Each structure stands twice: as C-alpha cells, then as structure tokens.
Amino acid sequence: MAQIPSDGFDSLSDQFQVIIPKGDAMSEKEIEEHIETVDAIVSVFGHALSNQLIDRAKKLKLIANFGVGYDNIDIDYARKKGITVTNTPDPVTEPTAELAMGLMVAAARQIGKMNNQLRSPEGVQTGVMKNLSTTLYGKTLGIIGMGAIGQALARRALAFGMHIVYHNRKQLSPDIEEEYQATKVSLEVLLKSADVVSLNTPLTPETHHLMGAAQFKAMKNTAIVINTARGSVINEPELIAALKNKEIAGAGLDVYENEPHIPKELLAMDNAVLTPHVGTATQETREEMSRFISDIIDQFFLGTLKKYIVN
Numbered sequence: 001m002a003q004i005p006s007d008g009f010d011s012l013s014d015q016f017q018v019i020i021p022k023g024d025a026m027s028e029k030e031i032e033e034h035i036e037t038v039d040a041i042v043s044v045f046g047h048a049l050s051n052q053l054i055d056r057a058k059k060l061k062l063i064a065n066f067g068v069g070y071d072n073i074d075i076d077y078a079r080k081k082g083i084t085v086t087n088t089p090d091p092v093t094e095p096t097a098e099l100a101m102g103l104m105v106a107a108a109r110q111i112g113k114m115n116n117q118l119r120s121p122e123g124v125q126t127g128v129m130k131n132l133s134t135t136l137y138g139k140t141l142g143i144i145g146m147g148a149i150g151q152a153l154a155r156r157a158l159a160f161g162m163h164i165v166y167h168n169r170k171q172l173s174p175d176i177e178e179e180y181q182a183t184k185v186s187l188e189v190l191l192k193s194a195d196v197v198s199l200n201t202p203l204t205p206e207t208h209h210l211m212g213a214a215q216f217k218a219m220k221n222t223a224i225v226i227n228t229a230r231g232s233v234i235n236e237p238e239l240i241a242a243l244k245n246k247e248i249a250g251a252g253l254d255v256y257e258n259e260p261h262i263p264k265e266l267l268a269m270d271n272a273v274l275t276p277h278v279g280t281a282t283q284e285t286r287e288e289m290s291r292f293i294s295d296i297i298d299q300f301f302l303g304t305l306k307k308y309i310v311n
C-alpha cells in the first residue's frame, strides 16, 4: 500500500487525538500502543482492524477508513460500541473505473500477453492472421454493482461504443438508466449476455463468492471477467479452473482472495492480466483521500458530518 500523504492532515484540529498512519498502514502493535487514548483512528483498506483492538479503545468515537471498501472492519460491532465508521467514496470513483476500463482493454486486446511476448527471448510472431484479439466496440458490458464506480465505468464503456446491462440490488432512476443507456437484468441474464463482466460491488456476506464455477459456466466462453472490487467476490480456485478449461476467455484482475498473495497459476496464465490492487493508487487520489479524511474528521467532531458514514 502506498504511503499516505500527510499534507492532508496538517489542518486537523489538535483538540482531538487521532492515530494517522505516517508510512504504510499501521501494524496491530502500533495501533495497540495508542488505541486506549485516541478519539479517532485512520484505518486503511485491506488492513484488518480487529474487534479485540476495538475493545481496548476507551475514548474512540470515529474510525475513518482510508478507502471506499470497509470490509477490513466489523462495522456492526463498531456501531454497537458507539463508534462511527466512515469511508472515502468520492476520491476513488474515477481512478477505480479508469483501471477497470484499462484492464478490460488490456484483457480484450491481449496487451499484457503481447507485451510479455515482445520482451521474451522468443519475441512475437507477426502476420495478418496472428495475434488476433477481440474488439470491444459493439460488445455488451455487464456491470455487477452499479454504484458510483459501476456508473463511472459505464460512462467510459459507452464512449467505447459498448452496450451496458447491469445487475444491482436497487433499480437506477430512469434518468440515470437513460444516461448510460443501461438496462437492469437478473444475474443469470447478465452472465449469459455479457461479453465482459465487471465486478463493482462491495464485499459483503451476500457478494462473497458471488462468482464461482456455476457463474463462469453460465458466461459465454468468449467472455472476460474484470475484478477491481474485492478478491473474495470471486471464488479464486474456481476462476482459475474456468480459465484453464476455457469456460471463459480471459480475466483482468486487480484484487485477489489472499492479498498480497497471487496464486502461481494466475501468474502463469497469459489470458489473465494482473495488477497488484492499484485501482486507487495514483498520486492525485492518495492526496485527495488524505484531504477527504481530514475533512471527515473535522466535521465529525464539529457534529456536522452528514455523509460517508457506513454504519
């Protein structure tokens, strides 16, 4: 995980005590040293903040999570303890959608595979009927999870000339559906009709292993799956099997079930384009996330925070 820029926190009032990771996310031990005395803690996505640690807090009122996903915190437990949990959706929407679009283009047009081949001692064989990949223009993108990131991806895909179907708990308003020319369909219909399936849901008990053997079988065998959400939305061994058995054609993955571990089989597959959980890892986004969290902390203690509370 990139270092958290500290500039965003400079303006924080010193009337309350906050634990802010100065370098990488803090270790449990570091948190343990301070947790009893602080009013707020800045936790970091992907780094679990255990209930045992929360239990040791005496004054803690706010856990401000650096990230949109908050599956690293038991938010119901925190609520029972009277602790508010917040996240940072706004700064991460566009960069995450941007990476999802990039993985989609890279997987469909085999950019990763060709890049690797070109640099290998064997090089690339050229010819009019060699290195054939798949055009995205005119194809159908199925977005699972049509929240802010799903919608930002839809906007990009529309510009690429793709058709959009989506699956979501909530129906989008007719205005938004019209803006993205997107149709809500069941998961079954989405899996059957999409040429690209993109996962843009939070990780919850309902979305855990949402995609497994049965869902990959239901997809077209020419289709690709993109995951910039959380690794465990996919059953990873079943994805590997589906890729090996050519039940689907490819994958573009930024997230994995046991990060930072990436299974060797995935690393060896040239129909999988892989990045190491960097959907929000741009300089601009990290700086914006720090400023965003600092504002949240200020507003929370002023009693004016209305948004970004997740529990």
Ligand SMILES: O=CC(=O)O
Pocket: 045, 066, 067, 068, 069, 070, 092, 279, 280
């Ligand atoms: O994965 C990144 C985030 O949750 O912001």
